[in-house]
Amino acid sequence: MSPHAADGLSEMLGQVTGFIFPNEIEIHWGILIVVYPYVTGLVAGAFILASLVKVFKIKEVQPTYRLSLLTALAFLLTATLPLLLHLGQPLRFYEILLTPNPTSAMAMFGFVYAWYLMAVLLLEIWFEYRCDLIRMAQSARFPLDWIYRVLSLFSKDTSEEARSFDRKAIQAITIIGIPSAFLLHGYVGFIFGSVKANPWWGSVLMPIVFLMSAIVSGIALVILLYMVLAGIRREPIEMACLDKIASYLFYAVIVDFSLEALDFIHRLYQSEESVKILGSLITHKLFMSLFVIQILLGMFIPLGILALAKARGFNDDLRKLLYFTAVILIQLGIFATRWNVVIGGQLFSKSFRGLMTYKMEVMGIEGLLASLVLLALPFAILAVLVKLLPIKLAGETATP
Amino acid sequence: MNERREFLKGAIIFFPAGGVLTALAREAAGKETVGKDAPGTDAKAQPNGKKAYNPADHWYGMGVEIDKCIGCNRCAVACKAENDVPDQPFFFRTWVERYTIARSGNVNVENISIGPQLEKAQDAREILRSFFVPKLCNHCANPPCVQVCPVNATFTTPDGAVIVDAERCIGCRYCIQACPYGARYLHPKTRTADKCTFCYHRIVKGLQPACVEVCPTQARIFGDLKSRASRLTRFMRFNKIHVLKPQLNTEPKVYYAQLDGEVR
Numbered sequence: 001m002s003p004h005a006a007d008g009l010s011e012m013l014g015q016v017t018g019f020i021f022p023n024e025i026e027i028h029w030g031i032l033i034v035v036y037p038y039v040t041g042l043v044a045g046a047f048i049l050a051s052l053v054k055v056f057k058i059k060e061v062q063p064t065y066r067l068s069l070l071t072a073l074a075f076l077l078t079a080t081l082p083l084l085l086h087l088g089q090p091l092r093f094y095e096i097l098l099t100p101n102p103t104s105a106m107a108m109f110g111f112v113y114a115w116y117l118m119a120v121l122l123l124e125i126w127f128e129y130r131c132d133l134i135r136m137a138q139s140a141r142f143p144l145d146w147i148y149r150v151l152s153l154f155s156k157d158t159s160e161e162a163r164s165f166d167r168k169a170i171q172a173i174t175i176i177g178i179p180s181a182f183l184l185h186g187y188v189g190f191i192f193g194s195v196k197a198n199p200w201w202g203s204v205l206m207p208i209v210f211l212m213s214a215i216v217s218g219i220a221l222v223i224l225l226y227m228v229l230a231g232i233r234r235e236p237i238e239m240a241c242l243d244k245i246a247s248y249l250f251y252a253v254i255v256d257f258s259l260e261a262l263d264f265i266h267r268l269y270q271s272e273e274s275v276k277i278l279g280s281l282i283t284h285k286l287f288m289s290l291f292v293i294q295i296l297l298g299m300f301i302p303l304g305i306l307a308l309a310k311a312r313g314f315n316d317d318l319r320k321l322l323y324f325t326a327v328i329l330i331q332l333g334i335f336a337t338r339w340n341v342v343i344g345g346q347l348f349s350k351s352f353r354g355l356m357t358y359k360m361e362v363m364g365i366e367g368l369l370a371s372l373v374l375l376a377l378p379f380a381i382l383a384v385l386v387k388l389l390p391i392k393l394a395g396e397t398a399t400p
Numbered sequence: 401m402n403e404r405r406e407f408l409k410g411a412i413i414f415f416p417a418g419g420v421l422t423a424l425a426r427e428a429a430g431k432e433t434v435g436k437d438a439p440g441t442d443a444k445a446q447p448n449g450k451k452a453y454n455p456a457d458h459w460y461g462m463g464v465e466i467d468k469c470i471g472c473n474r475c476a477v478a479c480k481a482e483n484d485v486p487d488q489p490f491f492f493r494t495w496v497e498r499y500t501i502a503r504s505g506n507v508n509v510e511n512i513s514i515g516p517q518l519e520k521a522q523d524a525r526e527i528l529r530s531f532f533v534p535k536l537c538n539h540c541a542n543p544p545c546v547q548v549c550p551v552n553a554t555f556t557t558p559d560g561a562v563i564v565d566a567e568r569c570i571g572c573r574y575c576i577q578a579c580p581y582g583a584r585y586l587h588p589k590t591r592t593a594d595k596c597t598f599c600y601h602r603i604v605k606g607l608q609p610a611c612v613e614v615c616p617t618q619a620r621i622f623g624d625l626k627s628r629a630s631r632l633t634r635f636m637r638f639n640k641i642h643v644l645k646p647q648l649n650t651e652p653k654v655y656y657a658q659l660d661g662e663v664r
Contacts, residue, residue: 009490019509021582025490028573088571088591095551106574107550197580351664
């Protein structure tokens with residue numbers, strides 16, 4: 001820490017209310033660790049949406065299948081960066097892979113991540129795009145043709161037999177992929193939920209709440225990207241697809257809200273030792289981000305909008321507008337959810353007698369700017385991916 | 401013939417007596433086993449005749465007698481000097497809290513180690529009870545910080561101290577989150593987790609931790625739980641003791657006598 005940062009901490013001394021343990025002034029997991037579960041949640045959610053097509057054979061959602069996969073990949077590729085940047089000694093990160101502590105929830109991250117990236121997402125995308133890549137390698141010009149050739153791993157077989165194997169492989173990977181996506185994000189929830197020292201985190205519901213909110217955010221993001229991309233490319237939006245996904249989103253938000261409400265009511269009713277300090281935490285420190293942004297703007301209003309769009313026979317344009325508004329609000333709400341968990345869990349003393357304040361850096365490696373870059377990066381990667389790989393219906397492109 | 405009989409007589413008395421004397425010597429040595437080897441171990445002899453330190457022979461803990469603490473804060477000062485703890489008032493390996501409990505039931509807690517604070521005049525008649533509580537890492541026998549460390553950088557030594565390898569720590573700070581006692585901080589120079597070590601560099605040489613050494617009232621007692629004659633064992637025999645946050649099952653090895661229920 002620079003002397004400047006130490007000054008920052010001295011300033012924080014004046015912001016403390018009540019009594020805290022002296023080492024608790026510093027908020028150790030800042031905005032970067034808010035970005036991390038947010039991004040992993042989007043990965044898991046987008047993948048689960050994609051698997052609806054393959055496993056549950058929901059035909060309407062087909063237009064977003066490839067987009068969901070590529071979205072999951074773009075976000076997964078950046079998911080490790082916030083973790084890496086927040087380390088005190090980033091250059092030692094490899095130790096977590098070389099000599100992991102088997103009892104540490106965090107040590108498993110590298111393996112869960114690698115499994116998901118290598119065994120699930122990349123494989124599924126490769127099988128899905130193999131034929132397209134071979135076809136594009138033949139038609140594209142230098143150097144793109146070589147890029148496609150390398151991406152297809154120099155495979156050349158486009159026979160019906162090979163294509164049917166691709167389909168079978170995708171089916172199998174998706175079936176493994178759903179529990180893997182659950183594992184990826186449920187595991188992130190477990191990292192927080194297993195901390196018994198922290199009553200705001202330590203809850204058995206945490207992985208499930210994380211998972212449900214991940215599904216909500218992933219679906220909302222794919223709707224957003226689908227609409228934006230269609231707008232940019234001046235292509236028509238398939239309303240049957242959009243309506244279907246929006247209705248899944250509606251139910252996912254309801255389940256997510258019910259789980260969080262259950263968690264809240266359970267804590268309140270059990271009224272344990274920590275209930276007073278958590279009460280003042282949510283009324284003094286998290287009022288805006290919890291009640292206003294997460295619950296009102298991020299859940300109630302989008303639920304109302306989606307219900308309205310569902311119930312009334314609005315025309316296509318108005319429905320699009322409503323969906324668009326709802327998914328943006330939902331993104332905001334889920335980001336606030338992550339904020340409330342990560343930052344909220346560090347704003348009260350473990351003596352249960354006082355509250356701290358988090359002052360976000362703007363510049364700096366753990367600051368706002370770095371987080372915005374990290375949040376923008378997956379979109380840049382996705383832009384490259386959709387340039388390289390067609391997201392149009394597999395049915396149209398797969399036939400040579 | 402006579403000489404031989406005398407010799408045998410002497411031997412019959414001498415050898416058992418020697419055994420008794422050795423046993424007595426062992427008992428005597430047992431009283432000061434802090435940092436020295438417990439008797440009867442087959443530790444290697446060093447050139448100077450002393451046995452080499454064998455960590456497996458010890459299991460250290462600390463006792464704190466709350467009624468003896470006068471809040472002089474010398475322990476926290478000595479700790480910072482001994483262990484190169486940063487000066488700022490938000491990095492502590494040990495600190496002292498003052499509790500003032502009013503008749504109304506209001507509990508006021510202050511950390512007297514963070515320097516002079518504005519004294520609020522408090523009507524003495526309104527105070528029900530007041531006391532100081534020295535705090536430090538509890539060197540838990542079931543330490544959550546060790547459990548969560550992703551790279552094994554923090555670990556329990558065979559003699560029961562929970563320490564951090566600063567060369568190995570990646571600074572993820574999961575251990576800081578997992579500690580229920582706020583005993584850890586991120587060292588601003590090394591960018592790695594730092595905490596009380598029971599002055600490990602001192603105890604392996606047979607010295608007391610710095611905070612124990614400077615305590616003028618012997619409110620802090622350091623000792624070996626494996627030695628039946630250690631000061632800590634004696635402290636635990638003569639006091640009703642309690643630990644902090646026992647419900648979390650961390651099995652702390654800092655034992656408090658006269659601990660008030662308000663202390664967390």
